[in-house]
Amino acid sequence: MVAKLAPWPRDVTFDHRLEPHVRVHHALAGRTRLRLPPLHGRADLLGALARRIAARERIRDVIENPWSSSLLVVHDEEVSAEAVAKLVREIWRRGLTAPAAAGPADEQQSWHALAPAKVLHAFSSTHGLSDDEARIRLLRIGENRLTEPAAPSVLAVISGQLRSAPVALLFGSAALSLATGALLDATLTLGVIALNAGIGASTKTWTVRLIRRLARQTDPDAIVLRNGVETQVATSRVAPGDWIVLKTGAAVPADGRLIQAEALLIDESSLTGESFPAEKAADASVEAAAPLAERRTMVHRGGVVTNGVGVAVVTATGAATEIGRVRHMFENEDAPQPPMERALDSLGVRLTFACLGASGVLALLLGVRGVPAAAIAKSAIALAVSAIPEGLPALAASTKAIAARAMSSEGAYLRDVNVLETAAHADVLCLDKTGTLTQNSMRAAVIQTPAERHDISAGGRPPSSIKPIATIAALCNDATLSDAETASAGSGTERALLHLAALAGVDIEKARANHPRTATVQRSESRLYMATEHHTDDATLVAVKGAPHQVLSLCSTARFGSVVRRLNDEMRAGILAANEALALEGLRVLAIARGPGQRLAEDAIAGLEWLGLVGLHDPLRPGAAETVQTLQRAGLRTIILTGDQAGTARRLAEDLGFSNDGALDVLEAGALHEMPKRALAEAVRTTEVFARVSPADKLAIIRALQADGHVVAMTGDGVNDGPALRAADIGIAMGKSGADVARDVADIVIADDNLAHLTSAFARGRAADENLRRAVRFLLATNASEVALLLAEALHGPDALETPAQLFWLNLMTDVFPALGLAMARPAPDILQKAPRRDGDEAFGRTEILAIGRDALRIAAPAILMHTLGTMRHGAGARTRGLTFLSLASHQLAQALRLAPDRSESEILDRPTELGVAASYVMLAAPFALAPLRRMLRIAAPRPLEAVLIVGLSLAPFVLQRLRTQSRLRLA
Numbered sequence: 001m002v003a004k005l006a007p008w009p010r011d012v013t014f015d016h017r018l019e020p021h022v023r024v025h026h027a028l029a030g031r032t033r034l035r036l037p038p039l040h041g042r043a044d045l046l047g048a049l050a051r052r053i054a055a056r057e058r059i060r061d062v063i064e065n066p067w068s069s070s071l072l073v074v075h076d077e078e079v080s081a082e083a084v085a086k087l088v089r090e091i092w093r094r095g096l097t098a099p100a101a102a103g104p105a106d107e108q109q110s111w112h113a114l115a116p117a118k119v120l121h122a123f124s125s126t127h128g129l130s131d132d133e134a135r136i137r138l139l140r141i142g143e144n145r146l147t148e149p150a151a152p153s154v155l156a157v158i159s160g161q162l163r164s165a166p167v168a169l170l171f172g173s174a175a176l177s178l179a180t181g182a183l184l185d186a187t188l189t190l191g192v193i194a195l196n197a198g199i200g201a202s203t204k205t206w207t208v209r210l211i212r213r214l215a216r217q218t219d220p221d222a223i224v225l226r227n228g229v230e231t232q233v234a235t236s237r238v239a240p241g242d243w244i245v246l247k248t249g250a251a252v253p254a255d256g257r258l259i260q261a262e263a264l265l266i267d268e269s270s271l272t273g274e275s276f277p278a279e280k281a282a283d284a285s286v287e288a289a290a291p292l293a294e295r296r297t298m299v300h301r302g303g304v305v306t307n308g309v310g311v312a313v314v315t316a317t318g319a320a321t322e323i324g325r326v327r328h329m330f331e332n333e334d335a336p337q338p339p340m341e342r343a344l345d346s347l348g349v350r351l352t353f354a355c356l357g358a359s360g361v362l363a364l365l366l367g368v369r370g371v372p373a374a375a376i377a378k379s380a381i382a383l384a385v386s387a388i389p390e391g392l393p394a395l396a397a398s399t400k401a402i403a404a405r406a407m408s409s410e411g412a413y414l415r416d417v418n419v420l421e422t423a424a425h426a427d428v429l430c431l432d433k434t435g436t437l438t439q440n441s442m443r444a445a446v447i448q449t450p451a452e453r454h455d456i457s458a459g460g461r462p463p464s465s466i467k468p469i470a471t472i473a474a475l476c477n478d479a480t481l482s483d484a485e486t487a488s489a490g491s492g493t494e495r496a497l498l499h500l501a502a503l504a505g506v507d508i509e510k511a512r513a514n515h516p517r518t519a520t521v522q523r524s525e526s527r528l529y530m531a532t533e534h535h536t537d538d539a540t541l542v543a544v545k546g547a548p549h550q551v552l553s554l555c556s557t558a559r560f561g562s563v564v565r566r567l568n569d570e571m572r573a574g575i576l577a578a579n580e581a582l583a584l585e586g587l588r589v590l591a592i593a594r595g596p597g598q599r600l601a602e603d604a605i606a607g608l609e610w611l612g613l614v615g616l617h618d619p620l621r622p623g624a625a626e627t628v629q630t631l632q633r634a635g636l637r638t639i640i641l642t643g644d645q646a647g648t649a650r651r652l653a654e655d656l657g658f659s660n661d662g663a664l665d666v667l668e669a670g671a672l673h674e675m676p677k678r679a680l681a682e683a684v685r686t687t688e689v690f691a692r693v694s695p696a697d698k699l700a701i702i703r704a705l706q707a708d709g710h711v712v713a714m715t716g717d718g719v720n721d722g723p724a725l726r727a728a729d730i731g732i733a734m735g736k737s738g739a740d741v742a743r744d745v746a747d748i749v750i751a752d753d754n755l756a757h758l759t760s761a762f763a764r765g766r767a768a769d770e771n772l773r774r775a776v777r778f779l780l781a782t783n784a785s786e787v788a789l790l791l792a793e794a795l796h797g798p799d800a801l802e803t804p805a806q807l808f809w810l811n812l813m814t815d816v817f818p819a820l821g822l823a824m825a826r827p828a829p830d831i832l833q834k835a836p837r838r839d840g841d842e843a844f845g846r847t848e849i850l851a852i853g854r855d856a857l858r859i860a861a862p863a864i865l866m867h868t869l870g871t872m873r874h875g876a877g878a879r880t881r882g883l884t885f886l887s888l889a890s891h892q893l894a895q896a897l898r899l900a901p902d903r904s905e906s907e908i909l910d911r912p913t914e915l916g917v918a919a920s921y922v923m924l925a926a927p928f929a930l931a932p933l934r935r936m937l938r939i940a941a942p943r944p945l946e947a948v949l950i951v952g953l954s955l956a957p958f959v960l961q962r963l964r965t966q967s968r969l970r971l972a
Contacts, residue, residue: 119315
């Protein structure tokens with residue numbers, strides 16, 4: 001059996017011809033538009049090029065337009081347009097291929113049921129690929145990228161805006177207007193429908209573009225064997241037949257058949273839905289018909305390694321992977337609506353029925369008074385127009401999009417704007433320690449040998465007596481240093497140990513060359529240490545580093561200076577006490593041991609020589625304590641999850657202010673393994689710090705919290721945080737120092753690692769929820785006030801009713817600018833001093849509906865009073881309608897001001913609601929100032945004194961409320 005390679009695609013690869021085909025069309029500071037004529041209409045190739053450009057430094061964004069064959073590159077202002085063009089030519093010259101295509105399902109091979117040797121033969125990959133072979137396969141098969149769903153067409157977006165119950169009712173009212181000869185009313189109704197559809201479609205299109213830009217696939221590095229050497233390549237450049245190297249915390253870049261596996265566990269929940277990581281083995285026997293979740297010999301794209309190591313040969317890339325096939329199956333399916341949008345749709349249906357009921361009541365009142373049927377129909381149309389909030393369908397999407405854009409300008413990027421809904425309900429925040437709460441800049445602070453303690457100063461050289469510890473720390477280490485300060489690879493812990501070795505005078509390269517590594521035992525969830533075997537000319541050596549209590553159990557002797565002594569119980573107790581003391585100082589403690597003459601191939605590691613402890617210090621991020629305390633005041637329960645031992649974790653929690661009440665519950669995660677579900681649920685309810693946690697432990701803790709009804713957010717930055725970030729309701733990754741895996745699976749990425757943006761993210765999420773509810777409350781209250789006014793006016797006969805044209809103008813004036821201003825409002829100062837909204841709370845439930853009813857009566861009552869007084873003084877007609885119109889509009893705009901969040905800032909540009917109301921007042925004044933508008937609306941202008949009194953009385957309650965608020969803020 002030989003794997004089939006896809007036919008050559010219509011690829012576009014230029015070399016000498018690139019110069020005229022990558023042209024700068026126009027450029028401004030920080031923005032360059034390039035024209036690439038050969039890529040006209042090739043969205044796949046242009047998208048592949050755009051993604052590679054976007055991954056480069058100093059490039060902020062890339063927007064492609066396949067129909068104009070252009071790229072808009074947003075970059076640092078110091079970068080010239082020609083430099084951008086040169087970069088594009090360089091990337092294109094390396095070969096431009098579209099993403100791999102999905103093949104028919106019946107062409108899938110049962111790689112999981114074949115022996116590794118047969119799979120390797122099928123892919124002609126006995127020892128992996130060379131760079132040249134990989135490049136050829138990428139040109140033939142395509143890049144290892146998942147196809148992105150196409151953006152909806154403009155026609156589909158517009159038609160979507162017209163498919164709702166309220167819009168259907170407006171179409172009905174337009175038809176009724178035509179039937180009764182009211183051509184102007186029908187034209188206005190259709191105009192409102194078109195205007196609303198246009199606003200909604202533009203908002204939807206902008207939101208879709210924003211989401212696609214934020215959710216654009218990243219291209220993290222994967223480790224492959226190329227030319228027989230471990231090499232880091234972009235995931236998109238992994239080809240069928242490549243050997244991929246899997247390590248704890250790494251994301252699986254493609255589907256593959258395992259060749260080697262050691263204690264390998266992979267979280268495949270995104271593909272299989274399984275709650276726990278799947279155990280993998282290269283030599284397992286699997287039936288050809290085995291379901292996906294039982295294919296133990298396979299790894300699949302989208303999985304994250306939670307334990308162990310392995311090597312697999314790539315059998316499928318891009319859309320041909322299992323997760324790519326799933327996406328291909330559903331690419332034409334509509335995504336499920338977010339809960340808030342579903343709630344608004346349901347609300348729209350209820351409003352439509354309520355509107356029909358109100359129209360029936362109005363018709364009954366007019367019918368009893370003997371009003372002709374045509375007049376009743378016109379009045380029912382007017383009520384329908386007044387009752388329907390035309391802007392409601394697009395409100396949720398626009399509110400979230402505005403908040404997402406504001407967050408991105410503050411350095412927090414959303415993978416999906418709908419996560420804002422979740423952020424408003426989050427009540428538990430799990431905090432990873434290293435790289436999130438701390439700076440991930442570890443340095444050795446203390447060396448504790450069996451004989452003495454050595455404090456390592458920032459610029460001093462440690463004593464020569466620690467050189468054996470430093471040498472073993474350099475040998476049992478996967479990190480490398482490119483110079484004295486910069487690490488090219490490895491974890492923060494291992495880099496710190498290499499810095500210690502260099503400081504102690506160890507020539508790291510020479511030590512590794514003199515003691516070449518021949519075998520490795522990796523750290524795992526149950527084995528909390530790493531061991532390596534090294535050979536010299538005439539001897540072997542085992543080097544070990546890891547958790548002190550486990551490493552100590554492997555030792556039988558200890559080195560005291562130049563003397564080796566047998567360990568007794570007293571010595572062991574002293575070592576453990578020293579370990580505990582270092583941990584209580586907030587240090588991460590590692591044990592170092594060695595076994596001269598020993599080999600890892602023997603039955604078990606034992607009889608090692610204890611060398612000492614290394615205490616590593618990782619300082620807290622600036623502002624970490626303040627951020628944690630702010631989130632605690634916001635009603636978020638904060639939990640620390642760390643791999644450090646309990647003493648270190650306790651000190652960290654104390655430094656962050658966790659123990660202000662004098663109590664601090666710390667639990668080592670090993671105790672969780674034996675707990676029944678009920679005990680585990682109780683533990684996660686009360687424990688504030690979990691120590692010694694593994695990636696699987698983090699998953700178990702998060703899922704236990706979710707099972708207890710909590711909405712859980714999780715922060716992380718490392719590869720081992722990937723599974724937990726994915727499992728949490730909100731995964732939050734550090735963007736600057738974080739691993740690619742963490743950024744790739746997170747819902748929110750903090751670009752500059754500034755923890756202050758974490759509070760901003762929660763504040764924006766809550767503000768988006770509150771803004772949306774305020775805007776809906778405003779729309780419904782103002783429209784209900786119009787219905788109440790019409791029903792009251794019906795008691796005076798049809799000539800007293802507001803006209804449809806008036807109500808159209810009123811809704812256009814109040815439903816656009818003030819509602820948009822409420823949606824754009826920044827978080828109120830006290831937004832994080834309240835408890836989060838409960839996840840089970842019904843959106844727009846009974847409490848909110850009652851509040852809307854009270855608001856509607858508050859708005860309608862002055863207008864009804866003005867209508868009554870005007871009728872008594874002037875009779876039914878244009879003059880009374882003008883006074884009533886002004887009163888109703890003024891109180892509606894005052895309601896928007898009342899609903900705006902209280903703010904202590906004085907900057908006018910920071911008050912979008914006030915700006916929106918100001919724009920609406922201009923629209924309110926226009927009909928009274930312009931005679932053609934007055935005639936169309938059939939109103940007369942009030943006297944200046946009447947206008948001042950009406951507007952002044954409408955604003956008086958708001959002014960008094962704000963004066964009280966400002967006084968309270970000044971006193972606070």
